[in-house]
Amino acid sequence: MKILHLLTSINTGGAEKFCVDICNTQANISSNDIYLCVLDKINDDQPLVQMISPNVNLISLNKQGGYSLKIIYKIYKMLSKINPDIIHINGRALIYSSIPILLKRISSVYTVHTMADKEYSKYIRSYIKFLFNQTPSLFSPVAIGQSVSESIKKIYGTHLDTVIYNGSSELTLSSESKDVLDYIDELKTNEETLVFVYIGRIQKIKNTLLLIQVFNQLVENNKNILLLIIGYDPVPGRAYFNLCKNKNKYPNKIKFLGRKDNVADYLECADASCLTSTYEGLGIVALESFSLGTPVISTPSGGPSDIIIPGVNGYISEQISVQSYIEVLNDFINNPLRNKEKIIEIYEDKYTMKACASQYLNLYKLKSALVK
Secondary structure (H helix, E strand, O other): OEEEEEEOOOOOOHHHHHHHHHHHHHHHHOOOEEEEEEEEOOOOOOHHHHHOOOOOEEEEEEEOOOOOOHHHHHHHHHHHHHOOOEEEEEOOHHHHHHHHHHHHOOOEEEEEOOOHHHHOOHHHHHHHHHHHHHOOOOEEEEEOOHHHHHHHHHHOOOOOOOEOOOOEOOOOOOOOHHHHHHHHHHHOOOOOOEEEEEEOOOOHHHOHHHHHHHHHHHHHOOOOEEEEEEOOOOOOOOHHHHHHHHHOOOOOOEEEEEOOOOHHHHHHHOOEEEEOOOOEOOOHHHHHHHHOOOOEEEOOOEOHHHHOOEOOOEEEOOOOOHHHHHHHHHHHHHOOOOOHHHHHHHHHHHOEHHHHHHHHHHHHHHHHHOOO
């Protein structure tokens, strides 16, 4: 079977990491021909490009800038050349590829990575609803968790109920892990200091400012804590990052470390991983944390509530507010979750990429048979 994965860009984000991971895994566990087509121009120095297996056929259509009609023709030509049996679409690649898919009549599955009502404008959602309902053999949505599934049924139709929980490959420590451990030990006040890590984009949707405000108050309340923020602001000018940085009252306790490729080294040293999004499909970072036995403390942003068992592999705050997140962090500070073995056991039972990739392979067979 020829399987083509479509992705708009290969910047470091959850959907992009998922797509690279599932391509690598499917190439490893099956004899299928795996193709990954990135619509945007790619560079060899992009971290995710360097992670792509040599067993995955990588294609770039070199799109630059905003919306492009030319890219639709390029996709059509590529489909004619490769002639895939199934197409797996991620992100806004759906909008660009829908007309070529209709013309070539190739079945596709579309992974919905976030809440359906947040993903597109009202008018684009109407178009996507038409595709799902009028051409179901060609376009099928797949939710990454139960919360996303409920949003799909609400927006696009109650019969669209396919769910495959996102998976993540187990993170491994790098050759820098000892240096990272020594660095964090130097930052800690003493051996009792609790280390929290945030990994992700520094953006309003990720609510990073709330995290800064929370830790400012916790430090003022003499909590023995350290927060490491790993990520970047992708918006030119970095206005939101600068706002967060300026609101940081305790730079010796709240550290901005920038983008890191070796996040496993930091998660391994952390007592907990923090998620503060206003809405979240699932959270690849949460799964990566679980793979190392690190609990996750999240706001009630949707998807994380599907995978966090309170008091076992993390906690969920009651509300998305500074006070509510302070309360849940205080619960953790007073009762840290130390059972790494149990957290890893839950991850291995439900959230490995091998399990996720296998479920998609089974779905591809079912969907591709509908148009033969």
